[in-house]
Amino acid sequence: MPDLLLELFSEEIPARMQAKAADDLRRMVTDKLVAEGLVYEGAKAFATPRRLTLTVHGIPARQSDLKEERRGPRVGGPDAAIQGFLKATGLASLDEAKIQRDPKKGDFYIALIEKPGRATLDVLADMLPVIIRTFPWPKSMRWGERSARPGALQWVRPLHAIVATFGMETEEPDVVKFAVDGIEAGQTTYGHRFMAPAPISVRRFEDYQAKLHAAKVVLDPQGRKDIILAEARTLAQAQNYELIEDQGLLDEVAGLVEWPVVLMGSFDQEFLSIPGEVIRATIRNNQKCFVVSDPKTTKLINKFVLTANIEASDGGKAIIAGNERVIRARLSDAKFFYETDLKTKLEERLAKFDSIVFHEKLGTQGERIKRIERLAAEIAPLVGADVEKTKRAARLAKTDLLTEVVGEFPELQGLMGKYYALAQGEDASVAAASEEHYKPQGPADRVPTDPVSVAVALADKIDTLVGFWAIDEKPTGSKDPYALRRAALGVIRLLVENRHKINLISVFDKHAEAFKVTGAAMVRWAGRQVRNNSVDLLAFFADRLKVQLREQGARYDLVDAVFALEGQDDLLMVVRRVEALGKFLDTDDGKNLLAGTKRAANILRIEEKKDGKAYEGAPDAALYSLDEEKTLAKAIDQVKADASAAAAKEDFASAMSAMAKLRPAVDAFFDKVKVNDDDAKVRENRLKLLNEIRDATRAVADFSKIQD
């Protein structure tokens, strides 16, 4: 079966867009082929800085013919219906329609529509220009003479040539005949911009790829990456050094060259006095070069690896020299920034934060730093951190934002703070908090363990959350501009993974006072008056916790059952309850007790609704007439006492074991006892006993909230 070769040859496509564009091209063309009834065998797309290429092989040469019978109006039907039928089916007159006999409902017309399949070449000629015109570039542009006309073609950068051929392996392929905005599809492409710019005539993918290679173009991005990585490693190893690998940089560099030539340059030793991360950021971000380390010391050495796009006539000497000069200038700047930063103590930068707005409604950065310091000091004893060190750490943690190096490389925030703090002789924990208080940045990031870092990290995140809750700027749908979900997840991980017990409601409530927001509604929560915002924020945490547990493959549905209990605002305890409950529900005892509790709850709900009253309060022991009732009542008392005692000691596993003892009594009760006794008093007493079952389980969770 024939194959399609499509190449869209343009001016330089931004590196970051190439992979997705290749994928979009493959998807759009193959989807359309399938929609046209042309099922293909395989497809692969490629991108270089100057071209998007697609090969689809094994496409049928023609669409299959279609035959369709379409039922029309009855014979002698109204004229409008008949005209409509003719129009819809494309019949010239009723003479072309068949008449179907139907003695019951009356005869009606049938149109036999035969749609012959089209040649794939024609289908392609129709679909490819549409795909090119509607291609989803993140940003596209107009150019040249035609840009003044309405409907001018838009492409990522000017499009110059299109190759589109279709044919069998053994034959000369056909050109797919179409034109987009004056660019005619043909068989001509071009090689490397500098090394082989001449036109090349191609037939199909195999000769196309080979001819391009001969013209110094490696079509496959993976091929370019492999070359760059292998050569870079070899260059480093030849000198007993090690390449610092960097996938993001490799992807980008492979998108900047058609013919990678890897070269090594060096810079002055004196720059090694700058922190390695700064050297790396300078060389990586500005020059797209790799850095190299000494495997013995794991420290950077004064070498870098660059990827050129040509085999230069002097073997690359001028290219290396040019890059070395630029890197020298860049590193001079970085060194100057770093040394300038070291001249100012971090605390001297604090005053400036008073004039930097954090958020219009939440005051300045200066105010925020003070709030974080106060909150961190309050949290410190709860996580075992030294209060004075924590306050110092909180005060300094953001100060590096105003340094020159962080201004230049924002991704080094925190890390530079640590270096500068150490340089001015701060305590190691205080210095570390500069870097670590931003953590964890997401589900995969490391969670700090040093108590000072933990206290500042919690304070930073809780300040953000309480603040945005106070001004009612909560995440909605996919919109979370202040990364509040990430902050909440950070708090969860900091508390749970470090096993810190903190009652969040009182922390939220107290911190909310720092924001002069009036009219915060108070609500009753666990027997006291608290801010509605705090309860709402806690519910947000419950949602984040569910998401996190779901991603870990745990029983996230149990979170609601635990939060339904009174006063659950200690996330560590919530997680422990959820874990214990999950294990219990995996056992037979757990499953049956859950079933029994649900049965009790269902009966209660129905009867309470029927009677319009709630069956609460202690049952009357005198009204028990059956052994099963007595046994259950006794078991409930026992279980309540045992489970509550265990839960109070935070021994949730024992609380669950205690709970398991309830199961035989519940089973026996439902087996032998008729709840809706004829005697109204007995009935009421039995309903109260059912309520007791529901109550007893609440020592660990609200079983009625568990989904099954």
Added chain:
Amino acid sequence: MRPERSFQGLILTLQRYWADYGCVILQPYDMEVGAGTFHPATTLRALGPKRWNAAYVQPSRRPKDGRYGENPNRLQHYYQFQVILKPSPPDIQELYLKSLAAIGVDSHLHDIRFVEDDWESPTLGAWGLGWECWCDGMEVSQFTYFQQVAGVECAPVSGELTYGLERLAMYVQGVDRVYDLNFNGRDGAERVTYGDVFLQAEQEYSRHNFEHSDADMLFKQFAMAEEACKKYLEAGWVSGHNQKKHLMALPAYDQCIKASHVFNLLDARGVISVTERQSYIMRVRELARACGEAWLHTEAGGAT
């Protein structure tokens, strides 16, 4: 005047190259601007349907970039060589590469790259797509296809090439410090360096820009320029045979340029807060937008 021998040789070579292509070789605009793009030969001529090919040197002032003459490659006053080709010709990349060859950058010896860089000027209400052009890892030019200028869609699109002359000269002369550039191509006692010409100016203007510029006067100048721009724009509109025409787009635009530069001075002086900054930018953009609108109703702007 070989381009790799002297700063002026480089400029003359580029002028010669683009003159040979058919560009109008203009002189710098006689006002302070932040970049060659501000020259009405680019900003305004990029609007409207008429063909326009021009090239010129434009002294550019970036008050904030002053370093008292102490930084080897940052200047508050530097030169751009600006080329505008409207509509952008299909071989514009080749034309650019040939201009590099003309100044001695051999594309078989050097690694020349087009690296994504989308250009946007918030004050001009302008944006375009293009690249920064790298030579052996150094950015030597900006290359932009204007899509919108002064809030108006460009039809047709112009291609804009901006050469950073000092950078390029440092590259071809093999010099690491801008002040060491040979300006006139002579040796010995006759040699004049870039530092001889500009070092003192860099020191003086840095003092001025950061420490002494009269902020009160500048605030007033901004308001005056803004007001004058609006006044001239309003006075320039005339209604002909059911068609509006404008008669003073250029003088009005001068005031917009003025406001923009004064804003840059105020910004360098550190007297504009973060929130105010945005509103100043919006005010200049509004002037630029109104000037662009006026220009489209002039003859050179394509009004009939």
